Amino acid sequence: MSAKSSPAVARRVPVYALRVVLALFFAFPVVFMLVSSLKPDEQIFGDLGSPRAFLPVGSLSLENYAAVFDRVPAIRFLLNSLGISAITIVLGILVNSLAAFALSRMRWPGRKLLLTVIIATLIVPFETFALPLVWWVNELPWLEVNGFSVTLTEGWLDTYRVxxxxxVANAFSIFLFHQYFQSIPxxxxxxxLIDGAGWFGIYRRIVLPLSGPAIATVAILTFLPAWNSYLWPLMVVQDEELRPVMVGIQYFFQLNVSWGQVMAYASMITVPVLALFLAFQRSFINSIASSGVKG
Structure with missing residues (x-):
């Protein structure tokens, strides 16, 4: 190692040390959850207050995971959340990217004002319009197909579509796509256009293929609230067959609370989120960085 590189390495040591400390700090709850899911309740409480709470030591087993499937229809909840999240991601990428394309690439009067209004909706919390939204979805019509007959029904409650x-439409996703599309020449x-392509052809063949990082970021940011949704399904879904995973957590607090089972269920619903983020981490960082450079 040269003499010039030694001071540079010395300056980086505190930075790396701080990063390790922060990583361990944020990893502690996840480690505690995973380790506790393998322990009986008595050992969980017995290990509290000591480093053993974060270590896989003692009486370890998969009994808590087996008990989860006996206590709640976990497979059904997981499949519901996976399906709801996947459809929301696909439709969200399509709808929000089309809206952002029209706002960033096409020229028409009022587009800047509309973008401002869309961004302004980000300051409105969901809880403020949750109850009016429940009323609206209960009044909306839907076409029901039964065999060869089609009937018009009213109300979306207790359905997957609600x-x-x-x-599907999300203001932050539109803004993120808009910022990324702006960076494309x-x-x-x-x-x-000179070659005879239409606007949809430009969107499908040029802009969208160049927007991989933005698509990955929107996929992650759409997946997280869809997977973690709790309040909305609790308000609009009563049928157990239609409920997502987050609503299932309340089942463990109705009778005798088993914290080992709670930790096991929490681990099961946390792993998909971590896996998705790790799979698209590089694209996520690239998209956020490129969106912040160009205003």
Whole structure:
């Protein structure tokens, strides 16, 4: 190692040490949850207040995980959340990217004002319009197909669509796509228009294929609230067959509370979130960085 590189390495040591401390600090709750899911309740409380609470020591087993499936229809809840999240992601990417494309690449009067209004909706918390939204979805019509007959019904309560469609359009996703689309040279649009391509062709063949990091980021940011949704399904879904995983957590607090089972269930519903973030971590960081550079 050269003499010049030694001071640089010395300056980086505190930075790396701080990063390790922060990583351990944020990892402690996850480690505690995973380790506790393998322990009986007596050992969980016995290990509190000592480093053993974060270590896989003592009487370890998978009994808590087996008990989860006996206590709640966990497979059904997981499949419901996976389906709801996947459909919300696909529709959200399509709808929000199309809206952002129209706002960033096309020229029409009022687009800047509309973008401002869309961004302004970010300051409105969901809880403020949750009850009016329940009333609206209960009044909305829907076409029901039964064999060869089609009937018009009213109300979306106790359905999968009420957990998906109200959350497809998202202001932050539109803003993120808009910022990323702005970084793509608009000369590509002009060249495509000269070659006879339409706006949808430019969107599908040029802009969208170049927006991989933004798509990955929107997928993550759409998946998180869809997977973690609790208040909304609790308000609009009563049928147990339609409930997502987060609503299932209340089942463990109705009778005798077993904290080992709670930790096991929490681990099961946390792993998909961690796996998705780790899979798209690089694209997520690249998209956030590129969106912040260009205003």
């Amino acid at each position: 957990q998906v469609l109200p959350f 608009k000369e590509l649009d002009e060249a495509a």
